[in-house]
Amino acid sequence: MKIAVIGAGIVGMCTAYELALDGHAVSIFERNASVAEEASFACGGHLSTSLAHPQSFPARPKESGLRRLLAASSISAPLGTSLRDLRWLLAWKSDSRDFEQRFASAQALASYSLQRLHALAAQAHLVYEQSQGQLLLFASEAQQAAYQPQQKALSALGVLSRALTPEQARVLEPALSADLPLHGALVFPHDEIGNCRQFAHLLKDKLLSSGAQFHFGTTVTGLAAGARVALELQGMPSLDFEQVVVCAGTGATALLGKQLRRGALAKVWSSSVSAPIREPLNAPHSAVMDYQSQLAIGRMGTRVRASGGAALGQASPKGIEQASQRLFQILQSHFPGAADYSRGVQIWQGSSIFSADALPLVGPADASGVWLNLAHGHNGWSLACGAARVIADQIAGRAPEVDSTLLQPGRFKS
Template identity: 30%
Template sequence: MKIIILGAGVIGVTSAYYLAKAGHEVTVLDRQPAAALETSFANAGEISPGYSSPWAAPGIPQKALKWLFMKDAPLVIRPTLDPDTLIWMGQMLGNCTASRYATNKGRMVRLAEYSRDCLIDLRKDTGIAYDHRMLGTLEVFRSQKQLDAIGKDIDVLRQGGVPFEVLDAKGCVAAEPGLAAAESRLVGGLRLPNDETGDCYKFTTLLAERAAMLGVKFLFNTRIRRLIHDSGRVRAVATDKGDLEADLFVGAMGSYTPELLRPLALKVPVYPVKGYSITVPIVDATKAPVSTVMDETYKVAITRLGDRIRAGGMAEIARFNTDLPPVRQATLTRSVEDLFGGAGDQTQAKFWTGLRPMTPDGTPIIGPTRYANLYLNTGHGTLGWTMSCGSAKLLADMISGQKPEIRSDDLAIARYA
């Protein structure tokens, strides 16, 4: 089957790879000059299935009000009367119940655990290296209140069979020796020993090369204008270089997917939630993290990527704004220096921002639409890297008529009908 994938981030490239492995003729379109140059470029680097949680959770509305007055707030809401923003925020608030949280987190963990297994198999098959480590993730808490609040997450981890450890401050330092100087400020942590880390950009660019060896054609510097459709099917995609026809189309454009599908009367509740990262060279490895440390106070993930430290986090609701306010960099720097002071050279920090495509329930949208030959693989939020391989393998199985290896009927856009 001839398939066109719209988007060459980590989701689009993994989709292309698995579809090509399944025997399809695949073409990938992207406006950028190469793969993974937008949201996949400098994310936090964590592959954390156990920490796959929706932003919509009990207590978030109250916390959001408090964050409005915090200097280092993990969530920033820029005032707006934009209808799409208000509708999405209303849908997200509707998911801030205990029952919805349990349902959403359960399916996110299911997909993320499967994705990690797919990544392990892919790594064996290809041998690609991307500064990956398999040393777990540690979430650290500075207050007893934070530690006491992990009960609902532990219940989901137990139900999903995900190994975990609840640690005291000394246990946190034993797992991450670089935290020694910060031990007095910690009350405990939650460690997931099976989590991994890695450079998403390196992975995606290397996998794109492998996909090309399988026959995947990448058309970069190509702007996607619209989808041409009739009689319940998509016939072609109009680009700035002409119309391209195919048997099937996959929307994997992240935050830009809704605008593409709006003329087709498909409402895709994916919103661009802005996130930030800094990358600094390591100058003292003994003070640096060995894997990923999640700072619960600042909602920042601090990851070891080879000879670099990547710190990423925060969420800003500001539509497609991509400016880089110094105050956001200061928050990331403060988190790193508070936990791993002196490990990296902050004078050489590279500051970056990306738009995470988030659904109101946190779960990505994977599967068919009411257009017979249009599928979606989008809306992964902060977890595109974590869920990429599993999402792509599920999509390839669906399109190829194979039975998916995990439950997938609750992942398609139909759940919003």
């Protein structure tokens, strides 16, 4: 079939690649000049089957509805946040309906996605910066105790983790500062860290050599579904396709207009700072997540990267400045001497689309021939390969290998 993919972030690139593997003629439309220029540009890189990042999924529901409502959220709402975004946040953090099923669905997709990523990398000889394992650090007994229900739930879903003493954690990450207050840690040996942007570029090369067509600098302004789907393009004649997959990240809301319910999606900003490794002995081996600050640190080849913070509303120079200062601080307090700040430092802020129920929208849209693969929240890299295979299987009329019932976009139909 002749299929268009809108968006060349990590989700669009994985989707295009899976569709090309199935023998379709794929065209990719991207408003930027290259792949992975928006949310997928400098993400933390954590490939978390554990969903350990606090923005990966809302906190587990507390016994009382009121406590849940008042509990702090890992996503902040700065002054000036719209009423619509505030309503969204309330739903995201306190909706306890089907919580366990939704969590299990996200976790199953993350595990499947990592398997799929390994299979693709092995088949196509994709060599990218990556390392194995994720360490979750607790500064106090209370923090570790608060995490226990989550660990129990993960263990029931088959996610392997091991509790470590501070000494054992320092064996895994010997460069962790000796001054860091550390009560204990959990290691998720099957989690990984990988360079998302580099992976997207590797897929682009493979797609080009398989005959896929890239339309860079091309903005899709609308979709008109009929016997075929017409892509309306800015400043160009429209083009027809048999199927279209929307992987447009933050651009999806403009494209889909009123098809989705108000308050279904929200744009969340996060930041990362990256710097060349000054001394490898002082740098992390792999992914480290600090429970207290909710910030992540990891090695990205010859660089070290800290990422995190999450805020609704608009990006502002002041917000970027504050977020990056926190990230530099955590890098310095946890891995002093790891980074060389004198050259090649990258400060970046990106926005991802989150859904109100914390699950991505993967499946058919309302209009015939239109499919959605979007709103992966803070897990876009972790879920990209799995979600791409799910959508390719659905387009082929095959049952996906992972249960995608809760991912159906129809749940947010307006």
